[in-house]
Amino acid sequence: MTKVGIKEIAAKANVSTATVSYVLNGTRNVRPKTKERVLKVIEELNYRPNDIAKSLKSRRTNTIGVIAEDVTVFNVPEIIDGINEYADEHDLHIILTNLRLHRRVGHNYSNVDAYRKYAESAVSDLLSKQVEGIVYIGVHPRDVTGLVNTYGKPIVYTYCYTDQDVSIQYNDEQASFDAMQYLVDRGHKRIAIISGLMDSTPSRLRFNGYYKAVTEFQLPFNPQYIKIGDWGIDSGYQLTKELLSLPEPPTAVLVMNDVMAVGTLRAAAECGFQIPRDLSVVGFDNREFSDYLNPRITTMDLPLHEMGYSSMNILTGLINETEVKQEVQPLCKLLERESVAPPRQE
Amino acid sequence: MTKVGIKEIAAKANVSTATVSYVLNGTRNVRPKTKERVLKVIEELNYRPNDIAKSLKSRRTNTIGVIAEDVTVFNVPEIIDGINEYADEHDLHIILTNLRLHRRVGHNYSNVDAYRKYAESAVSDLLSKQVEGIVYIGVHPRDVTGLVNTYGKPIVYTYCYTDQDVSIQYNDEQASFDAMQYLVDRGHKRIAIISGLMDSTPSRLRFNGYYKAVTEFQLPFNPQYIKIGDWGIDSGYQLTKELLSLPEPPTAVLVMNDVMAVGTLRAAAECGFQIPRDLSVVGFDNREFSDYLNPRITTMDLPLHEMGYSSMNILTGLINETEVKQEVQPLCKLLERESVAPPRQE
DNA sequence: CGAAATTATGAAAGCGCATCCAAGAATCAG
DNA sequence: CTGATTCTTGGATGCGCTTTCATAATTTCG
CATH class of the missing domain: 3.40.50.2300 (Response regulator)
Known part of the structure; x- marks a missing residue:
């Protein structure tokens, strides 16, 4: 099972690597006959494109970095799920960084300085990985203004407040x-x-x-x-x-x-x-x-799923510099159960 | 803020790109004086290495793919946390794929065929991303034998049973x-x-x-x-x-x-x-x-954290083809609280 | 049927980096 | 002081892919 690349495909299909690339991405018209031939070889050789090389050249990674302060906190998985839903729909990948604040700095998150270094190192790693944007998920809806510098890459905070960047938080x-x-x-x-x-x-x-x-x-x-x-x-x-x-x-x-x-x-x-x-x-x-x-x-x-989804929506807007959508603040919804009744007559 | 690469550093520091690479990775001795000069320029230009290019050349991504059947299920976040702990310690990155089975196929996971396509597509994407191995996290400790083909890349299952591959499950x-x-x-x-x-x-x-x-x-x-x-x-x-x-x-x-x-x-x-x-x-x-x-x-x-950590441990063993460690099966631990007392005398 | 318009394909450059191969500079033994 | 040894550096190549520029093949139509 030796590594098979676009080059091997090209050789075996008697075309240039360019053509292979074109049929792979549908970037240009290819005569049906040629296309079929290439496709057949791809199938035969069980070829799988290398996204790393692809990204290097195309300068797009389709990857979003997600920083969670602590995945084990109750609100986080559902937010991530919302992020994933959006990612699935838009063919985006997620690199997840778990700050594990819970274990590393205990439960007192009020002192942002105490964990800024973790956040910064996470951002730095993510930028090296060439993510196109970052979603930061807090575990307490608190103020994290000025937490990290992303050197120009868009970042959206959710489940926490910040006034320097975009943040998605319920009302x-x-x-x-x-x-x-x-x-x-x-x-x-x-x-x-x-x-x-x-x-x-x-x-x-x-x-x-x-x-x-x-x-x-x-x-x-x-x-x-x-x-x-x-x-x-x-x-x-x-x-x-x-x-x-x-x-x-x-x-x-x-x-x-x-x-x-x-x-x-x-x-x-x-x-x-x-x-x-x-x-x-x-x-x-x-x-x-x-x-x-x-x-x-x-x-x-809490509209956790929506917050995740919405964060991604806003983030991709920022990335593509499309029209910045009007942010709709997600709303909580009361779940009626058994712990409320009218007051007793006195 | 134009893109600054190793080349710009080299030019400004009056050295070759090779030298820059060497000081960056410590791959070779560099005279302290030269080193310092390069480091200074790196600092000045706020250079950040491009892991994509690095990976393409070095053929290592230091990235592990994690497939979770559903991150919103109670056991999953803690397992992920264990995975993250190991990843932090070993400078590994995690690409998370959430199959969202809960939403996509409902609660009946007994029919593996119903969601195999999702799993396979996830694996395929991950392989394209050049992950070095995969951890698969189930949501029910059930049998998933023969679920996916990873084309030779190591995979470790946890929180589910399989007999074709390695699986980490508590006793x-x-x-x-x-x-x-x-x-x-x-x-x-x-x-x-x-x-x-x-x-x-x-x-x-x-x-x-x-x-x-x-x-x-x-x-x-x-x-x-x-x-x-x-x-x-x-x-x-x-x-x-x-x-x-x-x-x-x-x-x-x-x-x-x-x-x-x-x-x-x-x-x-x-x-x-x-x-x-x-x-x-x-x-x-x-x-x-x-x-x-x-x-x-x-x-x-349940030893969830340990299962995550252990999965990564086994997986990296597989990746590096080091001695396969003896798998120790994680054990559950009884938490004594208030719902047990001696039986009443009759 | 032949020239112009259109369409299909290839050759080659280069994304940012690591690394091989070789050579230059400094140091050392005698 | 000279040749041998060690330390330090650079040039150049290529990882697997996309994309530009140029050319060849095909179609259109007067």
């Missing part, structure tokens, strides 16, 4: 507002919120959505209904306990991720609050387990 | 036996099993482990304790109900995945069985949610 504020509206529609007025850490942009945006709803729907604004968690299960548990021991506990709580909502469920059970009868709960993220809990949690589904 | 039988041993050690004798579909190799292997334990520990063998589920939550629910309505219900049940175990929990709650007091449960897979349930499920953790 956090809207999602939060929508959840509130859903609760209000069912008659709730005393609605608490368990937020994530406030150093995170989406926490602030989601809080904005909450506050906007409070104002717009003229809900009672009770500072004690506002709790700041740390995204972890224990803080959900702890803060829910605080909420439920209030003289006038809320009838519903908006929890900024499903993990904390698990804590909420536990706390409610311990305090003798039945969900949703005594307390309605809306989560965020639509984690798989939210459907396995008892009750099944009503939660905000 | 299913052992895992099942270990779980049984754990239960027996705590005093259980009447142990039921809820298996997955029997068309799957691991189901059979795990059943073997169960049966081996029954024999070895001289447990009562009750055919009614053997239930065949379909991996889904409902079947776990249904079969547990059947188990619990037996005249002499089991004191423990080994459930072949955590999803079905969720059904077990629900059924037990409905039947007034308290877990673990009235029924001990051991799951499989260590899904994230198994730690969020009430009680937290004791489950078999």
Whole structure:
């Protein structure tokens, strides 16, 4: 099985290498007879074009670099899947770089400097590989402004915020507002919120959505209904306990991720609050387990697939310098399940 | 920002392109003075080597193709992470192809022919990209013998079985036996099993482990304790109900995945069985949610990361034709949590 | 039927780099 | 100081392909 190239094909088919190239790529008209002859030899010799050589000459690799901060984090695979769908449709290849931040710098991603070196080295490798653009997938929707220099190659960030480059992120504020509206529609007025850490942009945006709803729907604004968690299960548990021991506990709580909502469920059970009868709960993220809990949690589904797909769409626009499409911000969608009911009559 | 190559460097540093190449790769001694001069120009011109050209000439791409049947399935990201760890350590790159079987052929992967074309096209693309080897990640640990022809390039399968090529899979039988041993050690004798579909190799292997334990520990063998589920939550629910309505219900049940175990929990709650007091449960897979349930499920953790890492290790051995290492079969590890207790005195 | 228009093919250059072959510069032994 | 030895550098080739420029084959049509 010796290496067979365009040259061998040409020789055996009695044509020039140019002709072989033309039939291979359909770049130029070739007489049907000649074409057939070449094709036959290609078949016989089981020829497979060498994309490396092709790329060197044509200066196109049809390859996109994808940098994921950590593929093991729940949101990432679905985003990658969206990227893949686009790639399949457009005959693009994906080189995946997994920064493995989780393992390398732990869970504190707030200090961008701590992992910039990994990101930069990843970008550098990708540029050497001649990718035509880069998609950067964060694991927390936080601010990564000025993270890496791509030396002119287009880059699109997703699942994180940046103001120097393009970034695709769902509408956090809207999602939060929508959840509130859903609760209000069912008659709730005393609605608490368990937020994530406030150093995170989406926490602030989601809080904005909450506050906007409070104002717009003229809900009672009770500072004690506002709790700041740390995204972890224990803080959900702890803060829910605080909420439920209030003289006038809320009838519903908006929890900024499903993990904390698990804590909420536990706390409610311990305090003798039945969900949703005594307390309605809306989560965020639509984690798989939210459907396995008892009750099944009503939660905000994130448009992850769309974010991946859309990132690629924008990116290829940048690459080909075609008309920059109007970016439509992907929207979250509330998944109705069992953790919300109207408030009890008092 | 015009393209700068080795040639421009050479010109500006007053050396030949050969010399530049030598300092770049350290392939040959270069006088420190010359070296420094070249390095300085490289710095100044912000030169970045072109891996495409490099690969064409050197005939090495340092690139491994990874084919995942579906990246959104729970086991895959962790395997990829293991692959990445190895790749990082050995300066290898990963081209990821996501077959997206989930979306393209639904959940029935038993008919290999249904998706062979996708696999073959993926392999073909990867070979054109001149990958040095391929890792194939299944989503069900099933038999994929003879799936694709790689035309001589090494391929390693993981999370699936094949007997024509190398495949890395954890020891299913052992895992099942270990779980049984754990239960027996705590005093259980009447142990039921809820298996997955029997068309799957691991189901059979795990059943073997169960049966081996029954024999070895001289447990009562009750055919009614053997239930065949379909991996889904409902079947776990249904079969547990059947188990619990037996005249002499089991004191423990080994459930072949955590999803079905969720059904077990629900059924037990409905039947007034308290877990673990009235029924001990051991799951499989260590899904994230198994730690969020009430009680937290004791489950078999799969060595996914190790499988990825190990696959790469074996694969690079194949590529470099070094001594083929003795394959050590990765082992599952029981995660003790709250769903197992000694049986009640009767 | 023959010249012009059209279509099909080839020869060769070169993408950016690694590396072989040879030669020049520096160093050393005596 | 000279020839032998070692260290350092360059010229040139080619990896497998695309593409330009030029030429040959075929068709069109007056």
